[in-house]
Structure formats: C-alpha cells, structure tokens
Amino acid sequence: MLSALDRITGEISNDLAIIREENQKSAESLRTIGISGENATSVLERKLESVHYGHSSLIISPDNIVTAAAPVTFSGLIGTDLSYQPETSFANERQEPVISNIFYLEEGFYGISISYPIFSEGDEYLGYTDVTIRPEEFFRPVIGPFTEQTGYEVFILQTDGMTVYATNEFEVGKNFLTDPIYDIPEMRNVSHAVLENEDGTVTYTFWDKNSNRQVPRQAIWDTLSLDNQEWRVAVVRNLEEAEKQKGAEDQELGSDNLNASLTNLTQFVQDAAIFARTTGQESACAAFNNLSGPYVSGDRYIFAYTMNSTTLALPYQQGLLGKDRPDLFDMNGFSIMPALIDTAGQGGGFMYGVYPNPDQDFQNQLKIYYVEPVDSDWFIGSGLYIPWIQAEFGSEEIDALISRVRQAVRHADLVGKEQAIMDFNDLNQSFADGGSYIFAYGYDGTTLALPHQPELIGTNRMNLTDVYGVPIITQEVRAAERGGGFVYVVYYNPDSGNNELKLCYVLPAGEDWFVGSGIYLGRGLT
Known part of the structure; x- marks a missing residue:
C-alpha cells in the first residue's frame, strides 16, 4: 500500500507541476502585453490547450477584479469583483504560486485555483493568472485506474477537513470534521488522526458501498505539500477478505x-x-x-x-x-x-x-x-x-535504478559506444558494482556488456529464457524499442550466486543497442 501511495502522490505532483509550468509561461508572456484585452485572452487560451484537465483560466488584478477569462464561455466573468472569495485575496496577498483550498466557484461547482503571480518588466505586481480544475476531472484519471485495478479507495483532505477528492465522488466538498455522514465517534477519531499527523496508518470501521454494510478498513496516508497547500493523501483497503485469506x-x-x-x-x-x-x-x-x-x-x-x-x-x-x-x-x-x-x-x-x-x-x-x-x-x-513473494520494490530503490541507467546512457553519449562498453565490463569501475551492474545488448540480442559473466560477451542471447520460460532478452529489447521501461526476469545474482527475481530497467543507448540494470528481490520464486 505504501508503494502505491507513493506512486499516486508522485503522479499528482507531476500533473500539478505541469500546470505550474504552463502558468509560469503565461505569466511571462503577460509581463509585456498586460493583463487585459484580446492578447491576454489569447495567452490563456493557449495555456488551456496545454493543460488537459484545465476547466478555465482567469487573470485577476491586485484588487481582485477579473480582467481576462478563457474559454470564451467564461468571458462574462470579466469585470467581476471576487474579493468575497478568501482564496482570491490569499493569492494576491502571497504574490507567489498558490494552490487554493477547494471552494465553490462563480462557475457553479467546487474547484481549485492553481495560480501564478504576474510582474511587469519593472517588477511591479500586476495580479495573477490561474488554471481552475474540477477535482473529479483532475484526480479521476490518476486514481480511477488504481482503484479499478486494486479495489482500494483513495481520499484527499485539506488540513481543515475538507474533502478535495474521494473515490466516492459524492464526498467531494464535504468536511470530515463536521459533515453528518462522518458523525460517528470512530470516524471522528479517524479524521483527527489523519488531519493531525502528516503520515500514519489507522484501522477503523465504516460503510462499504459494495457490500452495503459496515466493514473493517485500514487507511495509510502521507502529505503532499506544494505551493502554499498541504493535502493528506490516503489509500484505504477492506480488511475483511484479507483476514479470511490470512496466511x-x-x-x-x-x-x-x-x-x-x-x-x-x-x-x-x-x-x-x-x-x-x-x-x-x-x-x-x-x-x-x-x-x-x-x-x-x-x-x-x-x-x-x-x-x-x-x-x-x-x-x-x-x-x-x-x-x-x-x-x-x-x-x-x-x-x-x-x-x-x-x-x-x-x-x-x-x-x-x-x-x-x-x-x-x-x-x-x-x-x-x-x-x-x-x-x-x-x-x-x-x-x-x-502470494508468498513480496514483489513491491521501494520507490527509493526504483528511483536509484532509473538514475543508474540514465547515467550509463549519458556516459555512452559522452565517451562513445566502444569506450562505454569497455567501461561497463570493467569490474574496477562503478558500473559493475555487484548486483547493481550495468548490462548492454544489441537489438539483435548480441551481448555487449555483462561484467560478471564475461564468457557470454559477444554471444547472441535473443532466445534466452529464464527457469520459468520467460524470454529475458526479447522482453528487454521490446521495452528498449518502445523508448525504455521495466521488465521482470529471474536471473543470476552475482552477489548471492543464486537465480532471483529481478526488476530491470532498460533504455536505448543508440540506434542499435540498449543498456539496463536491475534490483534483485533477494530470492527466487520457490
């Protein structure tokens, strides 16, 4: 669950960073053309073309007046005074990137404003531009496939208890601390535990919409902090069936x-x-x-x-x-x-x-x-x-693996293919560090680098399968041809001398070859 939680928060962070980058680009353009008029509107329209889940984009002056809006259906907001919205005033007060609290918008739905400040070429504060998202549209593409695949649920809370998103989207905009649907002592305790701690795990009982009754559940959560916002992101699972299958x-x-x-x-x-x-x-x-x-x-x-x-x-x-x-x-x-x-x-x-x-x-x-x-x-x-194999690799291990392979690609770009292959096969270099070694193959299956099995260098291993019949090199070639990615194999670990489950990551290094490395699980499948 923890690895899945890390992956969800990582994807959400990446999507938010994309919006921040597009906001920054539009703010740079508005430095010279100003915050109103057709040119300003065109900047907002171009921004929304690059932000898949952007519902609308506004420019707000320092005195909280809408000066431009896109798409055209929101042009009626131009001239509106939004001073009554605390989120608007807060963004103008901060004069820096802000992810707002969830709030009821002029457009008639709950939304979140992701904003970026605009400064003139003389560094005078001109206001801010934003992208407004509907939580259901923004989070569903990330969380929906996860819940479909796992049966787990996800909720995202502000630290004041407001629900930013939940698998049951009926709960969006409701407050964990005050809404009647959570008004039972156990749920109140859960709410306080989640909101008062940046991360943790809690077990509780709550209504399950699938079985139509109360069931034991477990939630694990962490905190996503970005641009003046702090969200608690939690993954929840039903413990009842897990207990039945215990052992x-x-x-x-x-x-x-x-x-x-x-x-x-x-x-x-x-x-x-x-x-x-x-x-x-x-x-x-x-x-x-x-x-x-x-x-x-x-x-x-x-x-x-x-x-x-x-x-x-x-x-x-x-x-x-x-x-x-x-x-x-x-x-x-x-x-x-x-x-x-x-x-x-x-x-x-x-x-x-x-x-x-x-x-x-x-x-x-x-x-x-x-x-x-x-x-x-x-x-x-x-x-x-x-089920007896714990195949969840830690996010830090995976990040280190990707970094290791990218470094090998950069090295090949720097010194050339021939020298890079020599370096990868050199047991005295860091590229051959035990089970973290770099391997390399041609797209035709020819072994180019395999530092702990030098007798195989130069041989063609395209037809190689592991002990359970999985085609090792073929899968790695296909992944590299797609631009890179992960592959599971059972393969010899030079650190232990045993065949073990291995998560490999490969990247193309040139037109006719690729490099890779892996993380060993520490045991085989039996």
Missing part, C-alpha cells in the same frame, strides 16, 4: 509444484484459445466473463484483449469491458499491456507482472502470465499468482 502469503511451494502449476496454466489457456477459435469472439468472451462458468475459479480466470488493448473479457472487473487500457501498469511501474501485446504478437508465452488478486481482496501480488493469440486481432491469457 496465504506465507504459503510455500516446491519448484516441482510450481512447474506443475505452470503446466496446468498453459493447458488451461491453450484449451480456452481452441474454444475461442471454434465459437468466435462474442460467444467465447461471454463464457470467459461468466463468473459461474468453467473459465472462472477463484484467482484463476481467462482475460481477453484486442491487439490494440481494448478489454474483451475481465470477469472480476467487468466495468472495464469495452475500454482501452494501453497505459495499464503495475505498482512498480512495469507496463503490463504493451508486454502482453508483445508476448501475444510473438506467438504467446510467459511473462511476469504484479496485478490485483480477486481471490484475496484484490491485493497486488506477483503473477506469472501465460498469453496466447486467438488470431491476429485478439488474444487471451491467464495467470498464476505467487
């Missing part, structure tokens, strides 16, 4: 049992593919989506997608049927959908990913997928969850 994560299987399970998985998917080719897409997907049918049993089920990522079968998440999921990624940043499509396009096979287990309260767990194309237009797959 599953400690389950241990021998390699023989795992291999037997993978054999059964392969047969299950292959039989389903034959059924799909025989009956056709519509009938087959109806069967795959039937929760009482032969293709759904606990955490074993058939999913189906078109080759362009449209969902055809997903029995436990049928709200996603018909929707495109090209950006589906897991909690560690691995792009699941492109890898599924690549695997299917190559005739099918195995791959790893982390995905919510419907049989264990949609907790994220490591999963070995087996995928097979039905024809050139669509594919199916299923997976084997590995």
Whole structure:
C-alpha cells in the first residue's frame, strides 16, 4: 500500500507541476502585453490547450477584479469583483504560486485555483493568472485506474477537513470534521488522526458501498505539500477478505509444484484459445466473463484483449469491458499491456507482472502470465499468482535504478559506444558494482556488456529464457524499442550466486543497442 501511495502522490505532483509550468509561461508572456484585452485572452487560451484537465483560466488584478477569462464561455466573468472569495485575496496577498483550498466557484461547482503571480518588466505586481480544475476531472484519471485495478479507495483532505477528492465522488466538498455522514465517534477519531499527523496508518470501521454494510478498513496516508497547500493523501483497503485469506502469503511451494502449476496454466489457456477459435469472439468472451462458468475459479480466470488493448473479457472487473487500457501498469511501474501485446504478437508465452488478486481482496501480488493469440486481432491469457513473494520494490530503490541507467546512457553519449562498453565490463569501475551492474545488448540480442559473466560477451542471447520460460532478452529489447521501461526476469545474482527475481530497467543507448540494470528481490520464486 505504501508503494502505491507513493506512486499516486508522485503522479499528482507531476500533473500539478505541469500546470505550474504552463502558468509560469503565461505569466511571462503577460509581463509585456498586460493583463487585459484580446492578447491576454489569447495567452490563456493557449495555456488551456496545454493543460488537459484545465476547466478555465482567469487573470485577476491586485484588487481582485477579473480582467481576462478563457474559454470564451467564461468571458462574462470579466469585470467581476471576487474579493468575497478568501482564496482570491490569499493569492494576491502571497504574490507567489498558490494552490487554493477547494471552494465553490462563480462557475457553479467546487474547484481549485492553481495560480501564478504576474510582474511587469519593472517588477511591479500586476495580479495573477490561474488554471481552475474540477477535482473529479483532475484526480479521476490518476486514481480511477488504481482503484479499478486494486479495489482500494483513495481520499484527499485539506488540513481543515475538507474533502478535495474521494473515490466516492459524492464526498467531494464535504468536511470530515463536521459533515453528518462522518458523525460517528470512530470516524471522528479517524479524521483527527489523519488531519493531525502528516503520515500514519489507522484501522477503523465504516460503510462499504459494495457490500452495503459496515466493514473493517485500514487507511495509510502521507502529505503532499506544494505551493502554499498541504493535502493528506490516503489509500484505504477492506480488511475483511484479507483476514479470511490470512496466511496465504506465507504459503510455500516446491519448484516441482510450481512447474506443475505452470503446466496446468498453459493447458488451461491453450484449451480456452481452441474454444475461442471454434465459437468466435462474442460467444467465447461471454463464457470467459461468466463468473459461474468453467473459465472462472477463484484467482484463476481467462482475460481477453484486442491487439490494440481494448478489454474483451475481465470477469472480476467487468466495468472495464469495452475500454482501452494501453497505459495499464503495475505498482512498480512495469507496463503490463504493451508486454502482453508483445508476448501475444510473438506467438504467446510467459511473462511476469504484479496485478490485483480477486481471490484475496484484490491485493497486488506477483503473477506469472501465460498469453496466447486467438488470431491476429485478439488474444487471451491467464495467470498464476505467487502470494508468498513480496514483489513491491521501494520507490527509493526504483528511483536509484532509473538514475543508474540514465547515467550509463549519458556516459555512452559522452565517451562513445566502444569506450562505454569497455567501461561497463570493467569490474574496477562503478558500473559493475555487484548486483547493481550495468548490462548492454544489441537489438539483435548480441551481448555487449555483462561484467560478471564475461564468457557470454559477444554471444547472441535473443532466445534466452529464464527457469520459468520467460524470454529475458526479447522482453528487454521490446521495452528498449518502445523508448525504455521495466521488465521482470529471474536471473543470476552475482552477489548471492543464486537465480532471483529481478526488476530491470532498460533504455536505448543508440540506434542499435540498449543498456539496463536491475534490483534483485533477494530470492527466487520457490
């Protein structure tokens, strides 16, 4: 949950930073042309073209008067005195970037103003320009896919208790401390715990809209602070099903049992593919989506997608049927959908990913997928969850991994391919630091850098698979060809001498080769 929380707050911060940057650009333009008139309006219109979730943009004078507005539907606000809005006065008082509190706007909805000050070329304060967002439109693209994949809920609070966003969007604009829907002693205690502490974890009981009753829940939260604003961002999960399944994560299987399970998985998917080719897409997907049918049993089920990522079968998440999921990624940043499509396009096979287990309260767990194309237009797959493997890598580890690979690319740019490869293979250099070593391959599979296995340098390993049949180099090549990304493999760890689960990150280093590195989990799958 903590890694997921870090990822959500990171994405929100990035989206806010984009708006801040566009606000800054428009403020620079307004330095010379002034804060009113057609030219000023044109600046606002161009800004909104670059901000996907911007609802409107205004220019406010130091005396709180609207001097320009975009789009044209908001031009009627020009000349309006907004002095009655504390958020407007606050932005003018601060004369610096401000993310406002949530408040009821002149436009007739709850919104947030993200503002940036405007100064003349002589550094005279002229007012500010903003982008107004509706919380539902701004946060839903980040939080919606997460809640759909995990079953978890998310809420965002101001420190005064106002709800900035919640998975149940009915709660937006309500106050955790005063609204009647939270007026039970336990919820009041939760509210104070979250609002009075920058981070923490709390267990409580609250109404669950899916089961229509009170259920035990756990919330973990952190604080996002930016531009005079402080939000508590929390992830919530239902503990009831997790308790029922308690002990599953400690389950241990021998390699023989795992291999037997993978054999059964392969047969299950292959039989389903034959059924799909025989009956056709519509009938087959109806069967795959039937929760009482032969293709759904606990955490074993058939999913189906078109080759362009449209969902055809997903029995436990049928709200996603018909929707495109090209950006589906897991909690560690691995792009699941492109890898599924690549695997299917190559005739099918195995791959790893982390995905919510419907049989264990949609907790994220490591999963070995087996995928097979039905024809050139669509594919199916299923997976084997590995609940005893904790596959959540820390955000600091992942950030360090990305930085390490980017540094290797910069080094190659600086010294050239030939010298860089020599440096990557030099055990006396930092590029070959134990399990954090840099590897390099040509797009044809030729081994260029592998410092702890020098005997393999120069060999072609395109057909290399790990102990569970996952094509290692092929996946890395495909990820690099897409511009870079993450890949899971089971591979030799020079620090331990064992084959271990590894999260790799790869980037293209030139037209015909790529570099990468990885984080080892510290154990294999058995």
